Amino acid sequence: MTAVAPTALQLGLCSCEHCGLLSRAWPGHEEGRCPRCGAGVELRKRDSVQRTWAFLIAAAVCYVPANLLPVLTTKTAAGSDSDTILQGVVLLWSPTGWPLALIVLVASVMIPSAKILALAYLLLSVQHERVDHHDQHGRLYRIVEFVGRWSMVDVFVDAFTAALVQLQPLMSVSPAPGLFFFAAVVVLTMLAAESFDPRLIWDCDGAPEALHAGT
Numbered sequence: 001m002t003a004v005a006p007t008a009l010q011l012g013l014c015s016c017e018h019c020g021l022l023s024r025a026w027p028g029h030e031e032g033r034c035p036r037c038g039a040g041v042e043l044r045k046r047d048s049v050q051r052t053w054a055f056l057i058a059a060a061v062c063y064v065p066a067n068l069l070p071v072l073t074t075k076t077a078a079g080s081d082s083d084t085i086l087q088g089v090v091l092l093w094s095p096t097g098w099p100l101a102l103i104v105l106v107a108s109v110m111i112p113s114a115k116i117l118a119l120a121y122l123l124l125s126v127q128h129e130r131v132d133h134h135d136q137h138g139r140l141y142r143i144v145e146f147v148g149r150w151s152m153v154d155v156f157v158d159a160f161t162a163a164l165v166q167l168q169p170l171m172s173v174s175p176a177p178g179l180f181f182f183a184a185v186v187v188l189t190m191l192a193a194e195s196f197d198p199r200l201i202w203d204c205d206g207a208p209e210a211l212h213a214g215t
């Protein structure tokens with residue numbers, strides 16, 4: 001399905017992110033004030049593509065040590081042992097522990113990489129104005145945004161696992177460097193999703209001159 005209705009940008013209108021009021025943009029200016037609530041309104045998020053790329057590349061860089069470095073150090077009477085996320089998944093994998101292992105695998109390895117790839121795909125499509133299926137791209141962005149809200153679940157899973165292990169006598173668990181990189185991946189992918197302006201998906205549908213009208 002292709003969009004036939006003109007976009008708000010083509011009509012010179014922008015919506016307030018705070019109260020939702022649709023108002024006319026100042027001619028020649030990118031940013032103005034909402035006449036109803038006074039909040040700053042922009043036709044499009046400033047430098048959205050560049051900022052999203054910056055956060056996304058930083059997230060991809062941190063993703064490598066997050067998976068290669070140990071995330072938890074377990075100390076027992078026999079000595080200390082450090083495990084990466086994947087080693088933790090293997091350790092947890094048992095007839096009773098597999099659901100937890102599966103949650104850690106999906107939340108720590110699969111979701112962050114899927115988010116990075118999905119956002120990179122959306123950015124490349126928008127940059128090359130090759131968006132044929134706007135509704136599908138819009139849906140993909142909504143999925144990325146929805147999943148982003150649940151990214152923190154994994155940090156809780158790790159804390160929960162640590163608490164379970166702490167219950168066993170003569171054993172202690174402490175965070176290892178990989179966990180900080182993992183937290184950085186979670187935060188950076190959330191910032192990347194936040195920086196991306198989904199309205200750019202619809203701007204690709206013709207009228208490229210309107211896209212740059214305010215700059």
Ligand SMILES: [Zn+2]
Nearest residue numbers: 016019034037
């Ligand atoms: Zn407003």
